[in-house]
Amino acid sequence: TEVRAEPELTDGFHLVIDALKLNGITNVYNVPGIPITDLGRMMQAEGMRVISFRHEQNAGNAAAIAGFLTQKPGVCLTVSAPGFLNGLTALANATTNCFPMILISGSSEREIVDLQQGDYEEMDQLAIAKPLCKAAFRVLHAQDIAIGVARAIRAAVSGRPGGVYLDLPAKLFSQVMDAEAGRKSLVKVIDPAPAQIPAPSAVKRAMDVLKAAKRPLIILGKGAAYAQADDAIRALIEKSGIPFLPMSMAKGILPDTHPQCAGAARSLVLKEADTVMLIGARLNWLLSHGKGKAWGEAPKKFIQIDIEPKEMDSNVEIAAPVVGDIGSCVSAFLGEIERGWTAPPSAWTDAVKAKRDENVAKMAPRLMNNRSPMDFHGALGALRTVIKERPDAILVNEGANTLDLARGIIDMYQPRKRLDVGTWGVMGIGMGFAIAAAIETGKPVLAVEGDSAFGFSGMEIETICRYNLPVCIVVFNNNGIYRGTDTNPAGTDPATTVFVANSRYDVMMQAFGGVGVNATTPDELKRAVDAAMDSGKPTLINAVIDPAAGSESGRIGNLNPQSVLKKK
Numbered sequence: 001t002e003v004r005a006e007p008e009l010t011d012g013f014h015l016v017i018d019a020l021k022l023n024g025i026t027n028v029y030n031v032p033g034i035p036i037t038d039l040g041r042m043m044q045a046e047g048m049r050v051i052s053f054r055h056e057q058n059a060g061n062a063a064a065i066a067g068f069l070t071q072k073p074g075v076c077l078t079v080s081a082p083g084f085l086n087g088l089t090a091l092a093n094a095t096t097n098c099f100p101m102i103l104i105s106g107s108s109e110r111e112i113v114d115l116q117q118g119d120y121e122e123m124d125q126l127a128i129a130k131p132l133c134k135a136a137f138r139v140l141h142a143q144d145i146a147i148g149v150a151r152a153i154r155a156a157v158s159g160r161p162g163g164v165y166l167d168l169p170a171k172l173f174s175q176v177m178d179a180e181a182g183r184k185s186l187v188k189v190i191d192p193a194p195a196q197i198p199a200p201s202a203v204k205r206a207m208d209v210l211k212a213a214k215r216p217l218i219i220l221g222k223g224a225a226y227a228q229a230d231d232a233i234r235a236l237i238e239k240s241g242i243p244f245l246p247m248s249m250a251k252g253i254l255p256d257t258h259p260q261c262a263g264a265a266r267s268l269v270l271k272e273a274d275t276v277m278l279i280g281a282r283l284n285w286l287l288s289h290g291k292g293k294a295w296g297e298a299p300k301k302f303i304q305i306d307i308e309p310k311e312m313d314s315n316v317e318i319a320a321p322v323v324g325d326i327g328s329c330v331s332a333f334l335g336e337i338e339r340g341w342t343a344p345p346s347a348w349t350d351a352v353k354a355k356r357d358e359n360v361a362k363m364a365p366r367l368m369n370n371r372s373p374m375d376f377h378g379a380l381g382a383l384r385t386v387i388k389e390r391p392d393a394i395l396v397n398e399g400a401n402t403l404d405l406a407r408g409i410i411d412m413y414q415p416r417k418r419l420d421v422g423t424w425g426v427m428g429i430g431m432g433f434a435i436a437a438a439i440e441t442g443k444p445v446l447a448v449e450g451d452s453a454f455g456f457s458g459m460e461i462e463t464i465c466r467y468n469l470p471v472c473i474v475v476f477n478n479n480g481i482y483r484g485t486d487t488n489p490a491g492t493d494p495a496t497t498v499f500v501a502n503s504r505y506d507v508m509m510q511a512f513g514g515v516g517v518n519a520t521t522p523d524e525l526k527r528a529v530d531a532a533m534d535s536g537k538p539t540l541i542n543a544v545i546d547p548a549a550g551s552e553s554g555r556i557g558n559l560n561p562q563s564v565l566k567k568k
């Protein structure tokens with residue numbers, strides 16, 4: 001009898017793993033369940049880092065911010081139907097924010113789903129995902145897995161980055177094929193985000209506009225942070241002498257304490273500038289759409305650097321559109337500046353500096369109060385010092401007043417250290433962002449959370465403890481949404497915006513073996529955060545804030561529709 005060697009086989013599980021690993025994707029943010037439980041196990045067995053969460057939206061938010069921090073698509077892995085839908089919220093949010101991310105969801109049997117015969121977790125996931133992300137693909141055959149993964153990676157990171165959905169039906173994972181053919185099917189994505197060089201004529205047009213400016217301003221957005229062109233951006237700003245205004249997640253590309261930073265003179269520079277150069281920032285609601293009261297009466301010219309051509313003229317006329325990647329565009333401008341440039345009039349730069357110094361001085365005494373219960377300024381004054389002393393720590397921030405006030409008060413010193421609610425101003429990113437920030441960077445993370453915002457992802461403190469991550473969460477506990485003082489005028493139910501008074505979020509952390517601290521003064525708060533950052537132990541500090549402190553909706557109360565009838 002002759003002995004035949006069994007042909008070596010591979011299967012769908014292993015092809016997914018091999019395809020991701022070949023492309024340098026080694027971290028996966030996951031919630032296990034049918035049909036991807038074994039995939040997660042096998043990934044871990046193959047040396048990938050698989051972080052298992054308690055809810056898919058948080059795993060998805062983690063993947064999204066991993067993409068922002070690394071320029072590689074963050075990968076979230078979920079089960080079908082409800083798990084997929086939970087992850088989809090994060091995928092849509094990633095797309096809105098231009099973060100590269102891939103949501104991989106298992107799905108049910110095509111034949112049954114398409115005939116709507118009622119499969120386990122039946123849902124046409126591909127069709128549902130499509131309008132909410134940048135691209136969506138489904139793989140039906142094991143030999144196509146590598147191409148599917150390659151397309152997903154390229155779609156996520158090339159051009160304007162965004163979210164990609166990859167649908168992998170349950171049956172695919174156990175499909176087998178010859179191992180050698182499987183190896184040959186793998187695709188390494190070459191140059192996934194190719195440089196996009198701006199047209200010289202576009203750069204020239206923009207330089208002409210910039211040179212004619214009397215009161216120029218540069219606005220840096222989170223696209224500029226994402227681009228990792230930090231040295232070139234800094235050189236452009238310093239050599240041109242133009243004041244700059246960082247958007248929230250662009251804080252720290254240059255330090256907020258930089259002499260040219262106009263962060264503390266925001267109202268003035270938006271009103272008074274005659275020429276505004278946007279670098280990786282959109283003229284959306286966060287910049288009042290480039291018009292109206294916030295932008296003053298004086299006519300303005302806009303120069304916009306963006307990789308997405310359709311972004312131009314989205315809200316107002318762009319006098320000089322420059323389409324390309326920020327690294328290439330900023331280098332081109334630097335070259336022009338070095339060829340000849342006159343600094344902006346000192347009347348302008350001095351006025352910006354004077355306003356900024358005035359505002360900083362006005363704020364200073366409020367940040368030093370040691371009142372108990374704390375107000376926002378006292379508590380944030382303490383945290384401001386923490387970040388000043390530990391500039392490489394990552395700050396995650398969400399809430400209403402907790403967000404708006406922290407953004408203004410806590411100075412940032414390094415790029416991509418401030419992660420927050422982004423373009424949608426969405427609550428619920430906190431623990432997902434904090435976990436991925438710790439995993440991807442290895443740096444200590446300080447998450448400053450409103451008590452309401454924290455609730456959206458709070459169960460992930462178990463995940464933080466399980467993986468023993470260096471995350472310190474500070475819950476600004478003022479007993480409610482916006483404030484803790486509302487009353488119900490007509491019944492015994494609590495008012496719609498209040499929580500259980502004097503809750504102890506720190507005790508939750510202790511339940512999972514983490515450190516929990518109750519802090520009632522800024523001094524106590526500072527000591528507790530320092531201890532957490534020094535030890536690297538998962539910590540939650542319940543910061544007791546005056547329930548009457550803060551305002552409705554923080555700084556965006558104007559977005560609340562008003563009832564005419566309510567007004568007397």
Ligand code: ADP
Pocket residue numbers: 097098160161220221222223224226227247248249250279280281282283284286305306307308311324325326327422423
């Ligand atoms: P912010 O909210 O901070 O103003 P936005 O998210 O609104 O920032 O804008 C970011 C912009 O940056 C988007 O229009 C996006 O197309 C652009 N962008 C992202 N990455 C790059 C890049 N590498 N090169 C050029 N533009 C980029």
Ligand code: MG
Pocket residue numbers: 450451452476477478479480481482483
């Ligand atoms: Mg609150």
